[in-house]
Amino acid sequence: MAKSKPKDNALAQNRKARHDYNILETYEAGIALTGTEIKSVRASRINLKDGFAQVKNGEVWLMNVHISLYDQGNIFNHDPLRNRKLLLHKKEIKHLSEETQKKGITIVPLKVYIKNGFAKVLIxxxxxxxxYDKRETIKRRDQEREIRRTLKNYG
Structure with missing residues (x-):
């Protein structure tokens, strides 16, 4: 039987983050959303491109992430760019806080997906x-692609 690829249930991905940053560690966090926000997220109407997270007063906040207005929403529809609270354990928040104190370290959202009915974000x-690091990454990726192509043709 042929191997099947694992199902990627990502509703949104931040491909630019993997290009612009070296990802040192990842965490899965829940997102506190309102009713119309979760409906828009389930419809994949979310943009992570310019998003980032910050630790403020012992809480982690997801900022600058655009969740489009829900089409069937009424006057109580949400603000598309509001700050959203991320749900993490205290130890994880403490570790994130310590890491972001270092120079040049930030927290970026990588992927949003639904897990067991709840919206999760991979930060x-x-x-x-x-x-020059970006150019090196592109060069290495092209070389790997060429090797795979050669092995496929002659292997």
Whole structure:
């Protein structure tokens, strides 16, 4: 029987983050959303491109993530760019706080998905890449692609 690829249940991914940052660690966090927000998220109407997270007063907040207005929402529809609280354990929050105190370290959202009916976000502790690091990554990826292509044709 042929191997099947694992189902990727991502509603939104931040591909730019993997290009611009070295991801050091990842955490799965819940998101505190309102009713119209979760409906928009389930419809994949979320943009993580410019998003980031910050630790404030012992809480982690997801900022600058755009969740589009729900089409069937009424006057109580949500603000698309409001800050959203991330749900993590105290130990994880403490670790994130300590890591972000270091120079050049930030927290970026990598992926949003639904798990057991709840919206989750995969956040990563990230360190910014330099331009030459980005070029090196692209070069290495092209070489790996060429090797796979050669092995496929002759293997």
């Amino acid at each position: 990563g502790i990230a360190q910014g890449k330099h331009v």
